[in-house]
Each structure stands twice: as structure tokens, then as C-alpha cells.
Amino acid sequence: MNQPTIDHWIGGTHHASQSDRTFQSLDPEDDSVIARAARGDARDVALAVDSAAAAFAAFRETSPSQRESILLRAAELLQQRSAEFRDLLIREIGSPVAKAMMEIGIATRVLKANAAMARRMTGRTYKSDVPGRWSLGFRKPIGVVASITPFNVPLVKGIKHSSMPLATGNTVVWLPSEQTPQIADAIARLYHDAGLPAGALNVVQGRGAEIGDDLVSAAPIRAVSFTGSAAVGRHVQSLCGSLGKRATLELGGKNPLIVLADADLDAAVGAAVRGGFIYQGQICMASSRVIVDQSLADAFTARFVAAAQALGRGDLTDPTTMIGPIISAKARQRIRDHLADAVDGGARILCGNSWTGNRVNPTIVSGVTSAMKLFREETFGPVVSVETANDRHHALELANASPGMLSAAVFTNDLDAAMIFADSLDTAMVHVNDMTIQQEPEVPFGGDGPAGFGREGMETGIEDFTTWKWVTLRR
Structure with a gap:
């Protein structure tokens, strides 16, 4: 069977690793090789981060209608390509078809819901003590966001960790699980075909243990969204804390x-x-x-x-x-x-x-x-x-x-x-009176203590991926 080679997606096009190294993607059913993927290193991470930083200057100025249209078009394309994503979820992560279709449905709803958030970056007015002064608060995109996702729900997490930052005018560098290179690449192409500008979403394939710290530590990265193990999550949180970066962690637990x-x-x-x-x-x-x-x-x-x-x-x-x-x-x-x-x-x-x-x-x-x-x-x-x-x-x-x-x-x-x-x-x-596994795009999803830090969601995402600017005007 043909074994495709999956390269990084940087600046709106595919890039091989600068080291020319690859790693194998295995079918969990029998451990047979189903693809080879670029094995990123610090140079690939730097290229992706630089691409996202360069794209941010223009993408932050896009209108709510533009960002909304891109995400709604991505949702439409996801439904059109549901058979492709279904087959990738089955083959790449061993997902039974019912779970694969559930993921596609959830990811579609997340795209549609987060498209609306492009119009929710509302500001505030404050009554000033200074006569004749208007006091205003504006929300602005925070900048470049790093996303690190696990193997188990790669479509849902890939879409969640990218669509909210994009909806709020940020750009993204995504490090997907090494077990899901084909799904990550399919998501990158989905956004591209939906009209997302080059550099707004960049995907670096590779092993998190080798390049995760390079991504989190990169100077242009302003916030990190992480889903994965508690041990790695706490390491990411510590690194973000030492560098003054925002972090959202979803770590799981004994439920x-x-x-x-x-x-x-x-x-x-x-x-x-x-x-x-x-x-x-x-x-x-x-x-x-x-x-x-x-x-x-x-x-x-x-x-x-x-x-x-x-x-x-x-x-x-x-x-x-x-x-x-x-x-x-x-x-x-x-x-x-x-x-x-x-x-x-x-x-x-x-x-x-x-x-x-x-x-x-x-x-x-x-x-x-x-x-x-x-x-x-x-x-x-x-x-x-x-x-x-x-x-x-x-x-x-x-x-x-x-x-x-x-x-x-x-x-x-x-x-x-x-x-x-x-x-x-x-x-x-x-x-x-329901099971522990629930998912809706608008809710504050996440845990505290050993189970996580911060929340994923629509309202919480606005807080995570925007920053306030205070402006005063004297008449």
C-alpha cells in the first residue's frame, strides 16, 4: 500500500524537515507503517513561528466577517470531506467508525460556534473621574498562539485549539501528536481551502519530547493551549510561567x-x-x-x-x-x-x-x-x-x-x-444522570489542580486569546 510522506505546513505550503529526517506513522491495529512524516527540529519550529509572526501583522486586521466566513467555510468543507476524515480517524488512530463520526460532528459544531466569536471581541466604556474624558477598553488579538494536541481526539482538539485563536485574529503554530500527522495535514489543507491566509496556521510535525520546548519557548509565542498528560502539561505550565506566557491545560484524570x-x-x-x-x-x-x-x-x-x-x-x-x-x-x-x-x-x-x-x-x-x-x-x-x-x-x-x-x-x-x-x-x-464524556463548544470545558488549568470554550477563549488596551480621549 502507498505510504505517503507528510511534510510540515508552513506559510501556506508544505515543507520537508530541514534535517530531512522523518518518522513512521503506524496503524495501531497491526503496527504496520502507513505513512512517514517530517521529523521537525528547532529550525523547523523557528520557521513556523516566524511565518505565524509575519502573518499576524495582516491577519489581526482582518474583519469579523472575513474570519467568520473562513471558519464557516471550513465547517462546510469538513462535512463535504467527512468520508476522508472518517477513514483517517479509523486508520491512523484506530477509531471505531461511530466515534469517528462523532468527532466530525463535534468539530463541525465547534467551527460554526467559534465563527460567531469573531464578532464577540467587544470592548467597554468606563465613567472617568476626569471631566471631559472618555475612558475606553478595547480587546486586541494577543499574537501567536502555540497549540499542542494529543492523539485521541485529533480532529476535535485540532479544530478547538486553532479555530478560537483564529476567530479572535491570532495566528497559530500547531504541534500535533506524532501519531496523527495525516489528520493534522488534512486539517491544515481544510483551512487553506477555506480561504485562511498563508501563515495564519502552521503545522510542525514531529516528536513533542524533541521540539515541544522549542515551540513553547519561542519569543513570539504569547499563549499555549495544551492537551495531554499531567506530567508534560505541568512542564509546559512551568515553562510558560517562567517566560510570562499564558497557558491553558487540559490534562485528564480518574473520573x-x-x-x-x-x-x-x-x-x-x-x-x-x-x-x-x-x-x-x-x-x-x-x-x-x-x-x-x-x-x-x-x-x-x-x-x-x-x-x-x-x-x-x-x-x-x-x-x-x-x-x-x-x-x-x-x-x-x-x-x-x-x-x-x-x-x-x-x-x-x-x-x-x-x-x-x-x-x-x-x-x-x-x-x-x-x-x-x-x-x-x-x-x-x-x-x-x-x-x-x-x-x-x-x-x-x-x-x-x-x-x-x-x-x-x-x-x-x-x-x-x-x-x-x-x-x-x-x-x-x-x-x-448522564455519562462523564460530554462536549459542547460554548461551555467552560476543563479542569483544576491535577486535571488542568484554565478552560476551553467560547467566552473563556475570548479571555485567553485577547488582551485589553485602555484608551482615553480628552474633548
């Missing part, structure tokens, strides 16, 4: 789904299955912990195990398939290590923990303790632990013992209990 005694059991089981196993658990909001009231524990666990064992594990193009391959050899080993550590510590495997090629069956574990890696760290696979709570207070205590939550869910028909949990759970996102 609980709580089932109280009065919950709708069928709805709770369905949400636990979807929230725990969509895209084989490789989603930052996945509910990797389920906490069940003791009165429902046996019934819930039996239904949960049965539903997990029945999940489709067929061809990725089959709409009934939910479980696909784990993205890389390193990720597969992490899952094996976490499960082995749990079993060695006395946990019990209720189902799963069996591999077929690069796929692991949905795995449910009981008896997990805080001493285990499965409790402390993101496994990032189709692995869910089940814990029993004595009552509501105990359930809340167990949930808040998590080392970090990005999202949480609670199932109850008691409005008072729902409000108490929504207010008391130590997370920035809570969903009542």
Missing part, C-alpha cells in the same frame, strides 16, 4: 461515575458502559471509576459485566464496534502493568484482561485500593474499577479521594442529592 440508591439502574449501566469504553477508554473524560451504593452493587455489577462482555469488537468500519486497538506498544504495556499491579495487590478481574492482537477486551476490576497504579494513574484503556459505597456521604468521600478528576457523573432521582453532589464533587464538570 468517577456515582450510582446512588435511587438511581435508574438501566440508565446508569448504559452510561457506565459508554463512558468507560468509548474508543476503548482512550478519552480524558472516561469514567474509569464506578462507585455504587451497596444496595445496588450486586445488581449493577452483574449488568455492567454482562454489557461490557457484549460490546462489539469487530471491524472498525462496523457501526456496532466500540472496542478497537490501543494506540501504541507503550500504551498497551501501561495497561498490562496497571492490571498486573492491581492483581498483585489483591484486586479481582471481573471480566476482560485478555488480548486479541492490539485490542484488550473491556475489563472491569473490583477491590482496587489507593496503593494501586489503577487508582492513582490514568490507565487510558478500557479498564474500569467498581467500588461500593455505604451511603451517599461515603460515595462522595470515595469520589473526592480521586487523585484528580476532570469530569464526574452522578445518577439519582433525588434533586437535593443531585445538587449536593454537583456542588461538592471536587471537579470542574459534573453531569447528572
Whole structure:
């Protein structure tokens, strides 16, 4: 099969790496080589940053109508090219087709929603104490924004991390996951064909460990949007802090789904299955912990195990398939290590923990303790632990013992209990009677503490990617 070479996208055209080095992009289903991509170095980063900085001078002056039209046209083209993006998501990251189509739908909505933000850079007037003086506040684009994105939702994150900065008149340098070079290139071409000026979006392919610091540290970079692991995210935050740059981090966490005694059991089981196993658990909001009231524990666990064992594990193009391959050899080993550590510590495997090629069956574990890696760290696979709570207070205590939550869910028909949990759970996102995985473009999406810093979203994006200018006028 033809193996394309994916170059950087800089200044509106493709560029090979100045070192001429490449890296392999692998199909996670069988680890076969499906493409080669330019392996960027500091010189490529500098070229991309310089391109974005040069383009900013003109792009910041574009009208709201121009930026709005570009993003709306990109949304239109994304729908027209949905089959291309669907196939790339399936092949490059092992996405089952249902999840791939979900990504395309979300990314389209994000483009349309953020197009409207081109008209939301509103200012303010202030009553001045000085007679005869007008006091005005204006929002201005901040400058060049760096975007660093993960493999698991490359279309959604690629669009989110670029469309809001672009809507507000900034330019972007994007470092995508090394596992998604073809998807990143397809997004760059999408924007180009939608009319985005050359240099407004630049893509540097490569390994984050090699060139991430070069990008974040580059002098023209004014803000960084990062989605990825907690360890790398904190390093990015530290670097931004030392250099006086803005940072938004989305880092994931150990997300609980709580089932109280009065919950709708069928709805709770369905949400636990979807929230725990969509895209084989490789989603930052996945509910990797389920906490069940003791009165429902046996019934819930039996239904949960049965539903997990029945999940489709067929061809990725089959709409009934939910479980696909784990993205890389390193990720597969992490899952094996976490499960082995749990079993060695006395946990019990209720189902799963069996591999077929690069796929692991949905795995449910009981008896997990805080001493285990499965409790402390993101496994990032189709692995869910089940814990029993004595009552509501105990359930809340167990949930808040998590080392970090990005999202949480609670199932109850008691409005008072729902409000108490929504207010008391130590997370920035809570969903009542729904799964932990939720996404809408207008909401303040993100986490605090170990789960992140700042928020992605429409209103929050205005704050992140614009700066205030105060102007006074004397009559």
C-alpha cells in the first residue's frame, strides 16, 4: 500500500524537515507503517513561528466577517470531506467508525460556534473621574498562539485549539501528536481551502519530547493551549510561567461515575458502559471509576459485566464496534502493568484482561485500593474499577479521594442529592444522570489542580486569546 510522506505546513505550503529526517506513522491495529512524516527540529519550529509572526501583522486586521466566513467555510468543507476524515480517524488512530463520526460532528459544531466569536471581541466604556474624558477598553488579538494536541481526539482538539485563536485574529503554530500527522495535514489543507491566509496556521510535525520546548519557548509565542498528560502539561505550565506566557491545560484524570440508591439502574449501566469504553477508554473524560451504593452493587455489577462482555469488537468500519486497538506498544504495556499491579495487590478481574492482537477486551476490576497504579494513574484503556459505597456521604468521600478528576457523573432521582453532589464533587464538570464524556463548544470545558488549568470554550477563549488596551480621549 502507498505510504505517503507528510511534510510540515508552513506559510501556506508544505515543507520537508530541514534535517530531512522523518518518522513512521503506524496503524495501531497491526503496527504496520502507513505513512512517514517530517521529523521537525528547532529550525523547523523557528520557521513556523516566524511565518505565524509575519502573518499576524495582516491577519489581526482582518474583519469579523472575513474570519467568520473562513471558519464557516471550513465547517462546510469538513462535512463535504467527512468520508476522508472518517477513514483517517479509523486508520491512523484506530477509531471505531461511530466515534469517528462523532468527532466530525463535534468539530463541525465547534467551527460554526467559534465563527460567531469573531464578532464577540467587544470592548467597554468606563465613567472617568476626569471631566471631559472618555475612558475606553478595547480587546486586541494577543499574537501567536502555540497549540499542542494529543492523539485521541485529533480532529476535535485540532479544530478547538486553532479555530478560537483564529476567530479572535491570532495566528497559530500547531504541534500535533506524532501519531496523527495525516489528520493534522488534512486539517491544515481544510483551512487553506477555506480561504485562511498563508501563515495564519502552521503545522510542525514531529516528536513533542524533541521540539515541544522549542515551540513553547519561542519569543513570539504569547499563549499555549495544551492537551495531554499531567506530567508534560505541568512542564509546559512551568515553562510558560517562567517566560510570562499564558497557558491553558487540559490534562485528564480518574473520573468517577456515582450510582446512588435511587438511581435508574438501566440508565446508569448504559452510561457506565459508554463512558468507560468509548474508543476503548482512550478519552480524558472516561469514567474509569464506578462507585455504587451497596444496595445496588450486586445488581449493577452483574449488568455492567454482562454489557461490557457484549460490546462489539469487530471491524472498525462496523457501526456496532466500540472496542478497537490501543494506540501504541507503550500504551498497551501501561495497561498490562496497571492490571498486573492491581492483581498483585489483591484486586479481582471481573471480566476482560485478555488480548486479541492490539485490542484488550473491556475489563472491569473490583477491590482496587489507593496503593494501586489503577487508582492513582490514568490507565487510558478500557479498564474500569467498581467500588461500593455505604451511603451517599461515603460515595462522595470515595469520589473526592480521586487523585484528580476532570469530569464526574452522578445518577439519582433525588434533586437535593443531585445538587449536593454537583456542588461538592471536587471537579470542574459534573453531569447528572448522564455519562462523564460530554462536549459542547460554548461551555467552560476543563479542569483544576491535577486535571488542568484554565478552560476551553467560547467566552473563556475570548479571555485567553485577547488582551485589553485602555484608551482615553480628552474633548
